[in-house]
Amino acid sequence: MTATTGPTVLEPDGRAPIRDPEPARGTFVHDTLVVFRRAMRISLRNPVWSIMGLLQPVLYLSLFGPLLEPLAPALGAANAYQLFVPGLLVQLGMFGARFVGFGLIAEWRDGVIESERVTPAPRSALVLGRVLRDVLVILVQGVVLVATAFLFGLDAPLGGIALGIVSAALLGAAFASLSYAVALTLKSEDALAPLLNGIALPLLLLSGILLPITAASAPSWLNHLSDVNPLKHIVSGIRAEFAGDITSSTALWGYGLTVVLVGLGLWFGTRTFRNEDG
Amino acid sequence: MIHARGLARTYHSRRGDVDAVRGVDLDVAAGEIVGFLGPNGAGKTTTLRMLTTLLAPTRGEATVAGIDLRRNPGGVRRRIGYVAQSGSTSGAARAGEEVIDHALLYGVPRSEAAARGRELFGQLELDGLWDRKCSTLSGGQRRRLDIAMGLVHIPQLVFLDEPTTGLDPQARANLWVHVRALRDDRGSTVFLTTHYLEEADALCDRILVIDHGSIVAEGTPEELKQRVSGDAVVLTATRPNDIARLVAISGALPGAGAPTVDGTVVEVRVPAGRTLLAGLLRALDADGIELAGVELRRPTLDDVFLTLTGRSLRDGEPPDGPVDRTATSDGAAA
Ligand SMILES: Nc1ncnc2c1ncn2[C@@H]1O[C@H](COP(=O)(O)OP(=O)(O)OP(=O)(O)O)[C@@H](O)[C@H]1O
Ligand SMILES: [Mg+2]
Numbered sequence: 001m002t003a004t005t006g007p008t009v010l011e012p013d014g015r016a017p018i019r020d021p022e023p024a025r026g027t028f029v030h031d032t033l034v035v036f037r038r039a040m041r042i043s044l045r046n047p048v049w050s051i052m053g054l055l056q057p058v059l060y061l062s063l064f065g066p067l068l069e070p071l072a073p074a075l076g077a078a079n080a081y082q083l084f085v086p087g088l089l090v091q092l093g094m095f096g097a098r099f100v101g102f103g104l105i106a107e108w109r110d111g112v113i114e115s116e117r118v119t120p121a122p123r124s125a126l127v128l129g130r131v132l133r134d135v136l137v138i139l140v141q142g143v144v145l146v147a148t149a150f151l152f153g154l155d156a157p158l159g160g161i162a163l164g165i166v167s168a169a170l171l172g173a174a175f176a177s178l179s180y181a182v183a184l185t186l187k188s189e190d191a192l193a194p195l196l197n198g199i200a201l202p203l204l205l206l207s208g209i210l211l212p213i214t215a216a217s218a219p220s221w222l223n224h225l226s227d228v229n230p231l232k233h234i235v236s237g238i239r240a241e242f243a244g245d246i247t248s249s250t251a252l253w254g255y256g257l258t259v260v261l262v263g264l265g266l267w268f269g270t271r272t273f274r275n276e277d278g
Numbered sequence: 279m280i281h282a283r284g285l286a287r288t289y290h291s292r293r294g295d296v297d298a299v300r301g302v303d304l305d306v307a308a309g310e311i312v313g314f315l316g317p318n319g320a321g322k323t324t325t326l327r328m329l330t331t332l333l334a335p336t337r338g339e340a341t342v343a344g345i346d347l348r349r350n351p352g353g354v355r356r357r358i359g360y361v362a363q364s365g366s367t368s369g370a371a372r373a374g375e376e377v378i379d380h381a382l383l384y385g386v387p388r389s390e391a392a393a394r395g396r397e398l399f400g401q402l403e404l405d406g407l408w409d410r411k412c413s414t415l416s417g418g419q420r421r422r423l424d425i426a427m428g429l430v431h432i433p434q435l436v437f438l439d440e441p442t443t444g445l446d447p448q449a450r451a452n453l454w455v456h457v458r459a460l461r462d463d464r465g466s467t468v469f470l471t472t473h474y475l476e477e478a479d480a481l482c483d484r485i486l487v488i489d490h491g492s493i494v495a496e497g498t499p500e501e502l503k504q505r506v507s508g509d510a511v512v513l514t515a516t517r518p519n520d521i522a523r524l525v526a527i528s529g530a531l532p533g534a535g536a537p538t539v540d541g542t543v544v545e546v547r548v549p550a551g552r553t554l555l556a557g558l559l560r561a562l563d564a565d566g567i568e569l570a571g572v573e574l575r576r577p578t579l580d581d582v583f584l585t586l587t588g589r590s591l592r593d594g595e596p597p598d599g600p601v602d603r604t605a606t607s608d609g610a611a612a
Contacts, residue, residue, distance in 0.1 A: 041371075041375065042371055106368075111424075112366065112367065114332060114364075114366065115380065118360045120355040120356045121383040
């Protein structure tokens with residue numbers, strides 16, 4: 001192990017007698033955890049962003065929630081927060097993860113991405129490790145959000161709530177991967193923010209997060225437009241879960257679409273890390 | 279250890295194509311320290327990034343550490359270490375943790391990574407900085423941390439891109455000792471780029487000179503110096519009217535170039551000046567020429583460079599002007 005042992009004799013074929021690197025190992029889980037722990041450590045030392053991410057849904061909850069309470073019966077819900085909290089969870093998943101790409105650009109500037117890409121770690125582990133950190137942050141934020149909502153009068157079955165929080169966290173995984181992929185492609189904060197906002201805001205508005213978009217509540221063009229937005233179905237799915245219908249077709253569509261988005265996001269993110277010019 | 283044939287890379291950017299590397303052939307044997315010398319924009323970093331799997335070659339092929347670069351990049355990665363020109367640690371992370379995490383990604387067990395990391399911190403004079411946030415390190419300290427990152431997993435082949443840039447003379451000399459130890463104690467192969475001629479001269483077994491994306495010369499420092507320039511004999515006359523005879527005699531030395539005159543100073547380039555000097559002085563003495571000074575200047579790599587590329591290493595910019603690098607990974611270092 002030390003560099004101070006006497007001169008080493010070279011093998012006859014001139015090859016260095018250095019410990020031969022292990023053959024390709026199954027390193028995916030190991031390397032993902034290494035990247036995850038590193039990212040988590042750095043985030044925990046500077047939790048400002050995570051706390052700011054929480055502030056937004058709590059503000060919505062306290063400043064906007066009361067307005068919804070009298071509307072709930074008209075929208076067909078017994079409890080306004082059963083309708084509203086799923087929307088906030090989706091918003092948390094999307095917006096909480098949207099700007100993680102900024103951190104990645106900073107890391108890229110520091111040379112971290114290149115120094116990770118030159119290791120044998122699978123490229124997917126480099127993305128997934130970071131995404132896991134983001135998912136964990138959103139999970140914690142989701143729990144705090146729901147706990148706060150209980151103070152305001154949320155009434156929903158625990159199993160459904162748990163599924164709702166997990167869905168939001170998975171949505172966060174999809175958007176975090178997207179954010180990483182776009183960040184590493186653009187390599188510029190100035191271009192990243194407007195692009196991600198440009199994608200996220202219409203998606204959010206067309207998902208019926210604040211007020212459900214239905215044939216009854218919206219003009220038909222708006223309703224049709226929102227129907228092609230997977231987020232709308234994911235929000236509806238979480239609403240079904242909050243109502244206790246965790247195996248209804250609405251809920252199943254929600255799970256399915258969430259998983260598809262996560263898969264697409266991770267594929268896109270990994271592809272960017274693999275890209276020779278990354 | 280490295281065999282490359284026709285390695286080339288063209289960058290495509292909005293401002294048009296840049297032929298950064300135009301067909302490089304190179305062979306590096308195991309246990310060699312090879313210096314890659316060239317002015318800014320010559321294509322050193324691009325070549326290194328291709329050999330370390332970070333950049334796909336546009337053309338050509340290479341085997342690195344016995345592994346085909348295109349067919350098995352993962353196998354190459356497992357066998358090499360790389361210190362990038364532009365740094366490798368996050369400002370937000372702590373020095374020791376960055377080193378350990380990097381080693382873990384090579385599959386080094388944690389305890390071994392920590393021991394090796396601390397050993398390197400000692401050798402690179404980073405003692406006491408293990409728990410420091412990287413952004414609070416000085417430039418030279420952070421550079422040495424990059425080097426520790428690249429060596430922590432004990433690779434058999436190390437690529438160092440301008441490892442000593444930003445280091446003070448003492449830290450640089452210390453790094454030289456360390457790089458030599460890599461070769462002597464472990465039999466490692468080191469491929470490094472540098473702008474410092476004295477560094478290539480002092481440290482490298484062999485030098486490759488690259489300019490405009492092509493290798494323009496190759497050899498040991500001694501060979502290069504001899505092949506290209508020879509020694510400069512500088513004679514200072516006491517009396518101005520001796521100059522003409524001084525020029526005639528020195529210009530008649532075997533293999534001499536045309537002498538140049540600057541005031542009372544006559545300079546002439548001759549191959550192996552050391553062996554001619556005694557005879558020259560006797561001849562001048564016999565002719566009654568009095569000298570105020572004699573100097574024999576061994577050629578530096580700078581002379582070599584000047585001869586080969588028409589410009590000095592020190593003056594930087596590529597002749598085709600600055601290129602937009604903002605959208606590249608080298609942008610950060612520019
Ligand atoms: N991503 C890129 N896109 C376009 N051009 C690039 C890119 N990267 C490098 N170049 C150009 O390719 C050429 C070679 O660059 P390279 O970084 O390999 O030079 P170098 O020899 O390492 O120089 P230096 O001594 O300044 O580090 C330069 O003209 C540079 O501007
Ligand atoms: Mg360079």
